Amino acid sequence: MSLGALLLASLNVTLPVFVMVFIGYLLRRLAWIDYAFVTTASQLVFRGTMPVLIFLSIIRADLDATLNPALLAFFALATLCSFLASWGWAVLRVPYADRGSCIQGAFRGNCGIVGLALAAGMYGEAGLSTGGLLLGVVILTYNAFSVVALASHQPGRSANWRSIFTHIVRNPLILAVVAAVPVAALEVELPIWLVTSAGYFASLTLPLALICVGATLSLRSVKVSGGLAFETSLMKMVALPALATGAAWLVGFEGRELGVLFLFFASPTAAAAFVMAKAMGGNAxxxxxxIALSTLMASVTITLGAFGLKAAGLI
Incomplete structure (x- = not known):
């Protein structure tokens, strides 16, 4: 395949995702949707459609091919290393009061929406099932590490670990993974009408979630953001994905698994980071x-990264 064809193949994966983000931004600017819609739609995705999507993608998958404990363990380890690297960078470059927000912004990716959408675009149902299993690790590690980062840099504040643990074990995305794995392992046959209806409901997830991401973008915030936000975004979108993906290749991952890992590592900063920063007294x-800068960068960095990996024959 020529380099031009490879680039086109990469664009065919990434552009539909970011076009939906742009549509969300445009709809908000035209006042066709408002923040009340975004809030309601985000809750619908988080509590309803995305758990169903993850459940269906796992029960339809061949677990012998997609359930890879080594992959889950590597992603957890890579997330820990990214967190520690972000912390070390922040100690050297970021004022103390802003360190928690920058650490979280540098390592916490939007895997549940952007990463999952890109995995589905590149690998179809297999990408969804692999990404769905990784989301269990994502939710556990990202929430716990974010709390540590924000609590550690807010004098007089401490983390309520019991509340955090309760929040994690009740997370609808984790519950979807927990419910789906035994159903898939036991090869339980669900009624066709139920699977079809669930499929209709789950199909709302990615377009609705991406529209919400776009609707929350603020170019005004990008214009007034300083070098600190830009430097953090470069850490999130360039430095850490390159290091983590390189490490994954060195330890032996390739093909679909390496591709999904790259897409998750390279996802822009999660919108949930804003909610947690605001709740814990960080620099919201x-x-x-x-979030805005990394999302804008993502259309370029993810496309070029996918193109480079395809050109090298690694994914």
Missing amino acids: TLTANI
Whole structure:
């Protein structure tokens, strides 16, 4: 395949995702949707459609091919290393009061929406099932590490670990994974009408979630953001994905598994980072700027990264 064809193949995966994000931004600017819609739609995705999508993708998958404990363990380890690297960078480059927000912004990716959508675009149902299993690790590690980062840099504040643990074990995405794995392992046959209806409901997930991401983008925030937000976004979108993907290749991952790992590592900063920063007294404005900048960068960095990996024959 020529380099031009490889680039086109990469664009065919990434552009539909970011076009939906742009549509969300445009709809918000035209006042066709408002923040009340975004709030309601986000809750619908988080509590309903995405858990169903993950459940269906796992029960339809061949677990012998997709359930790879080594992959899950590597992703957890890579997330820990990214978290520690972000912390070390922040100690050297970031004022103390902003460190928690920058650490979270640098390592916490939007895997549940952007990463999963890209995995589905590149690998179809297999990408969804692999990504769905990884989301269990994502939710556990990202929430726990974010709390540590934010609590550690807010004098007088401490993490309520019991509340955090309760929040994690009740997370609908984790519950979907827990419910789906035994159904898939036991090869339980669900009624066709139920699977079809669930499929209709689950199909709302990615377009609705991506529209919500676009609707929350603020170019005004990007314009006023300083070098700190830009530097954090470069850490999130360039430095850490390159290091983590390189490490994955060195330890032996290739093909679909390496591709999904790259897409998850390279996802822009998660919108949930803003909610947590605001709740725990972090710099919410800085976090919003990082989210906006990293999302804008993602259309370029992910496309070029996927193109490079395809050209090298690694995915």
